[in-house]
Amino acid sequence: MKTRLERREHLSGLLFVAPLIAVLVLVAGWPLARTLYFSLTDAYLDDSANHVLVGFGNFVEVASDPVWWRAVRNTAIFTTISVAIETVLGLAIALLVHGAIPGRGLVRAAILVPWAMPVVVSTKIWEWMLNDQFGVVNRAIVGLGLADHGVAWVANGSLLLGVVIFIDVWMTTPFMVLLILAGLQILPEEIFEAAEVDGIPWWKRLWSITLPLLAPTIGVAVLFRVLDALRMFDLAYVLAGANVNAMTMSIYARDRLINNQELGVGSAASTMVFLLIAFVAIFIVGALRLDRSGAAER
């Protein structure tokens, strides 16, 4: 039996979230439903009202396009390597900043700079620094005698994905550092003091105390980063346009949709991106849950 007070609270709760729900249905729910619908039609962008249902033909077309699989492969490589590097580097920097180092406040502020910069701007700056003839990176390499002439970082197709990963690491490691640092700060100080008094070496303290305690924080940070990396568009697009060497799934879908005007096929590709990311999200969340319940049993 519900009391009058509970009913009132229920009603006012719904009233307060009503605008949120209305806006989310309008900007997320409806467009998503339309994308799913268009993926089953032969619509073109210039005349989207004029179309017929064609079933799953668009999905077959996307799945039999080698460029799509190239985009999937690029995205998978990009996500795996960049998130792995960002996690290790972010952990190292967070541990460094957490300890007593000279100029700690300055470092903490400086770390925010790459994070606050628009992706387009960071990409343009790195593109200039990595320019094959006049870029400062190649000048440094030649100047230090590491190579006779500069490397064509951006112009060379086989290096392009590596450059994308490199720039992404520069841009998003700060995010990792901030999250891990916040996790570090809520850990109980006494455990570390006890371990230090017992004379346990630092690497063992890191491996057996810090990392297990940080695992939930790192797990959440990795989840966010992986999902963000899987939908990456701007960095690779600004650097290389629709070049297949750095094409991500989002670039492929947008290319079919806007440049080729294929509303049906583009929507099918978008839907596949959505399903893939949803699948990965469920997998990671499941892994984190298992980890957490496993830790509780111990």
Place this chain on the structure above:
Amino acid sequence: MSTRIKRRSGAYYRAMRRVRQVALGCVTALLLFYVLFPYYWAIVSSTKQGAQLYESVLLPALDFRHYKELFRDANFATSIFNSLCVAISTTALSLGLGTLAAYALGRLSFPERRSLLLTVLMISIFPQVVVLSGMFELIRWFGLYNRVWSLVFAYLIFTLPFTTWVLTSFIREFPRELEEAAIMDGCSHWRILTCILLPLMGPALVSTGLLAFILAWNEFLFALTFTLTEGSRTVPVAIGLLAGNSRYEYPFGPIMAASVTVTLPLIVLVLFFQRKIVAGLTAGAVKG
């Protein structure tokens, strides 16, 4: 284990400490260089003209012609104005709607709460490209295509879930005792929110608002897709599409000047509100 412990002199430990300090100092300096050098290099390059740009001199040439040209360029001024309009409107809307929803999600108990929070979180990690075709159609229906306001509409898909989520975790942190007296007095939820919680939420609104502003200011995919002409572009798109007269004359000087200009306000904001921004970022992720 043998009980023999190797004794070392005080000088040894002092020397070890010195080595440690120097090593940490070097690593820190390296880190600062890695993090800050690209922006420094953009500033240096933006003050160089023509051939100077191709000599890798590490000091700025302090020639501000690129900046003068940039500010005389009507299109660039328009895109800055567009970006400001879009980012401010999006932030204001998402803060307003987000606060309302966050009060209910953080304070009231009703059965749909959990599933709603989960939906909000799911939408915020949504790949934007998925709604692109549906959104494109919707924007054309509203007659907003190639208008700046289409972006305010589209940006709500990621700023609103973000502000709702972060503000909910902020509201949960506030002590409940404050409102309990008001509830006893029969105060309505609207009054509790506006008269008791809102005055306390200033810092939370600032950090959440700043993050939402940065998200909207930096967005690229929607801005590239829903605008067509130079007059309705936002800054990221304007910089992304800035190209030279020919393939071989790539205008890195002007691009660097534009990059420095649009990033400077962000960096000032971020450094000034450093603690608030970190609080906002971590409130959403760690406690959630």
